[in-house]
Amino acid sequence: MTGVDEGAVDLVRLIRGERLESVHRGHAVICDGRGEMVEAWGDPAALIYPRSACKMVQALPLVESGAGRDLTERQLAFACASHQGAAIHREMAAAWLADLGLAEADLRCGPQEPDDRPERDRLIRAHAEPCQLHNNCSGKHCGFLTLGRHLGAGPEYTEIDHPVQRAVRAAFDETCEFQSPAWGVDGCSAPNFTTRLDALGRAMGRFAAARADGDARARAMVRLRRAMGAAPELVAGERRACTDLMRAMSGEVAVKTGAEGVFVAIIPALERGIALKICDGGTRAAEATIATLLIRLGVLAAEAPVARTLTHGPIRSRRGLEAGRIEMAI
Structure with a gap:
């Protein structure tokens, strides 16, 4: 089994006092709007699970099929979310399901304790349990249910051979221009397809170069990246890097984290995409x-x-004393 660390380079160093405490190694690529690699660190061919960093790709069938024609910009942002489970996220998921005539039990993402402290504390005070609305992927799953309704498909939309996941797989392989050799079960129980890092960067570059007067896929890419930049609080939540970064760039750049050290960015003004692991x-x-x-x-x-x-x-x-610093190796 080939390890993800093969060909990796030092990217980040942690200094405590004046001594090197730890080093984080990895891979990163920058691709242009044609999908060509502009810069790279480590091994661009590293095979990875993109995890939640590819949610805008997973949402493409929802938009380009017409299933999401009447969805708001905020719903599209939520479809790309890895959120905190805050009240704003729980309420968004509940309202979306109600619009579909469905309920929390129709989700297949599983319950999750919210990372949002006010919501967690509310549950404790109410002696209530977290539910699937709190799952950080509930927005993506609302999108899956909407697409499934449009396709006339059954309720088990996370199964690998379900029409929803077949559509996601096709969009993923086509956008990355790489046929995924394998898949695994993500934390939300949906399939997550492996890809090369440079292929993921290629997909982000294509998102960046897409234009509103293009074909159905290009128009879907534009809607999704704009929605993410316009509502970062729905994509992530308060005091999250994704939210703070998108706000610092005035919503002109869409960024998205994924579990296990994956991150992507879509930069329309430069027609550049970034992917890293x-x-x-x-x-x-x-x-x-x-x-x-x-x-x-x-x-x-x-x-x-x-x-x-x-x-x-x-x-x-924890007392606020300065103990160390981050040093970038790139």
């Missing part, structure tokens, strides 16, 4: 690397608070 799955390192590459491309101001925090720190003790 941190081998050890570290979120802090993935956030630092995407911020560094956005600064490198000139779309994120280096002095922006989120940029300074993600790429430098400082790292503090």
Whole structure:
């Protein structure tokens, strides 16, 4: 079995005091609107699970099929979300399901304790259990149910041979221009298809270059990337890197994290796409690397608070003492 760390390079270093404490290695690519690789670090051919970083690709069949014709911009942002399970997310999922004449039990993502503290505390005070509306992928699953309704398909939409997942697989392979050799079960129980890192970057480049006067797929790409930039609080939530980065770039760039150290960016003004993978799955390192590459491309101001925090720190003790810093190796 080929390891994801083969060919990786140092991307992020953590310094405590004046001593190197840890190093995060990985791979990253920048691709243009034609899908050609512009820059790369590590092994562009690294085979990865994109996890939630590919949610805008998974949402393409929802939009280009016409199933999402009447969905609002905020619903499309929510379809691409890995959210906190806050009240705004729970209410959005519940309202979407109600519009479909469905209920929480029709979801297949599983319950999840919300990361949002106010919502978690509300559940504790009410002696209530978290439900599937709190699942960080509930928006994607609402989109799957909407597409399934449009296709006249059955309720088990996470099964690999279900028409919804066949449509997602086709859109994923076509957009990446790479036939996925394998798949695994994601945390939300939906299939997640492996791809090469450069293929994922190619897909992001295509999203960046898409135009509103293009074909159905291009128009779908434009709707989704604009929706993400317009409502980052639905894509992620408050005090999340995705939200803070998109706000710092005035919604002109769409960014999306994925579990186990994956991150992507869509930069329409430059017709550039970014994809990266941190081998050890570290979120802090993935956030630092995407911020560094956005600064490198000139779309994120280096002095922006989120940029300074993600790429430098400082790292503090629980009393607030400065204990270390982040150093970028690229």
